[in-house]
Amino acid sequence: MVEYSEFVRLSRSTDSDERGHAAHLAALAYLDHDGPADEHAALYAALIGFLDDPSVKVRAALAYGLLHSTEAPRPIIMALLQDSPIISRAILQYSPLLIDADLLSAIRKGDASIWLAIAQRTKISVRIAAALIDHGDDEIALLLLRRSDITIEPALLIDLARDHGTVAKWRGALLSRTDLPAPARLILVQRVAEALRETRIVRGALTADRLNRLLRDGADTAVSTIGEAEACHRRRDFVQDLVGSSQLNSRILLHAVVTGHVMFFASCIAELADVTRDKVFSLLENGSRAALSALFLRAGLAGELGKVLVRLVLHARTADLADDIAARHYVVTALTEELIADFEGAIPPELEETFAYLSEQNIALARRAARGVMKAFSEMTQSAMSLAALQGAPRLQLPAA
Template sequence: MVAYQRYVELSSSGDSEERGQAAHLAAIAYLGHRGPADEHAALYAALMNFLDDPSVKVRAALAYGLLHSDHAPRPLMLALAQDAPVISRAVVQFSPMLLDADLMGIIRSGDPDMLAVITARPALSQRVALALTRLGNPDLCIRVLGRADIELPDDDLMMMAETWGEDPKVRGALFNRKDLPGQARLYLVECVRNALSGLRIVKGAIQPRRLDRMMRDACDSAATSIGEREAGRGQRGFVATLADNDKITARLMLHALVHGRVLFFADALAHLSQTPRRKVFTMLDGGSRAALHALFARCGFTPAVRNLLARMVSHARRADLADDVAARYFVVSLLIEELIAEHDGSIPPTLDEAFAYLNEQNIALARLAARGVMPAFADEAPDLAMLPDHTPKLALPAA
């Protein structure tokens, strides 16, 4: 226990170290005081007096004694928030006494160091977080996006994606957000595609047509995968955005079916045909060929594409296309054979794009299905000869 007389000696000392001890003691005493009101008032006055101390050490000792308390004197903490940088940064980062209105004032001041400190506060409101992201500073956006505890509106996340989609660091921070809306995520995928396509090392290593095919297939996979997740969450905006931008093509619908993205496929059909989602699922699960043709017709697909999609749905009912690569390969190969047989090898122009896509998928899926086959076979039959023995047999000469 430190007596009042000893406290007076420390606070009146010419040594800043001792005055700092006094300031810290006064702060602890104020926060823990449970006595008479006049004592509390005296401690409050003592704290305010330390604000005029010329030594940064003393004012810092005062600030650190009150820093994390939600019972610290608010006027005192506001004054310390405008003190020397070593003090003000600590107060702004940790003091719970600062309100959003106080932080907004600091944001308007535009001090870069203080803005970065605000992003590190233990608790940050959505209002303050949005104010920081709207300053046009990519570093602040990255810091705010890294705060998973802050819920950001979809519109603001989309705006950040459009503003900073070309910045790889901000783009990565946006991709890490689990609440990033599907439209923003697909937009960022397009940004990645453009960035990769423009790299000299990529253009020099991959033939242009193959690179374009790879990028197109990757974007189709991203669109259907994102759409599947959004459909699972009950979010219909993603499909509506794709439809408004004329991005729901026969190729994309085929890709969704081939890779088992049934939720996205059904959502797209429901939106294009203006048919209830439940009815679409019923038709996909057990509807007749005529019913499927009618559904696809309401979506605006050509007769040839309608016939192809109906066949694909029929095959998909009997195979696990979501997880079984071999099943995907079998179904795609079967579709190609059926199309060639039906049209006697002369594929109509309306199916050129779809047929080209099926051929691309046939090659890609064959590669995937073939991986690991020989090692697995070797494990099962390690001693089996790979090539037959062609040693010529001895023959007796003719008599």
């Protein structure tokens, strides 16, 4: 306990450390006060008096005492906000009394140090986050992106992905966010594919054709995977954006079925045909061949492509394409053989791209399905491998080089 006479002596001392001690005591006493009103008023007057102290140490001690409290007098906090930079930055970073209007004003008038102080606040609203990011300071924007507790508008995240997706640290910060909207995620996947294509070690390890196939297949898988997640949450924006930007093509539709992303496929057909997704899903599950043909015709998938999709859907009903690689391989193989048989090897021009896709998938799925088969078989059997005996004269053995 400090008597009032001692407090008065400290507050009038020529030593700035003693005045700072008095300012800090006054702040704590004011916040914890539960006595008479006139005593509270006297403490308030003392706090105001310390605002005019010539020493920044005294005003900083006052700010430190009031900094984290919701009970601090707002006029004093606002006065300290306009004090020296070291005090104003502390107020901006810690004071819970500041509202968005105060922070927005500071952002407009401040510099990078002010923006950084605000970006480190415990709670930041959507408006403040957008205002800070709009100022174009990369480090502050990345700091905000890496904070999972801050909500950022979906449209702003999409703009950031479009503007900065070519930079690895931006891609990492954006992709780590669980609230990243699907269009932004797709943009970043495309940027990753472009970056891999230009990476020297990747280009040196794969031929150009194989690299293009791998990246295209990966991009298709990313589109259908993102679309499946959006469809499961019954969000239509992603598919609408694909259709509106002409990014939805027959290859993606085929890939969606082959990879078992049926909800995404149903959403795409529903958007193209302008019917409800539930109706499309019902037809995909139980509709007749004629009903499926009519659905795809309404969706603008007429001709041979529509017939291929009908066959693919009918095959998919008998297999678990979402998790079973061998089932995918079987379905693609069966469909490929049917097309070869129907057209006697002369695939029509309108199906050349579709047939090429199925052939690519057939190879890729065969490789994936074969991985580990021999190892698993060898662990299950004890019999020796049956090999034919060598016939004829022994081969010439060349010396080692």
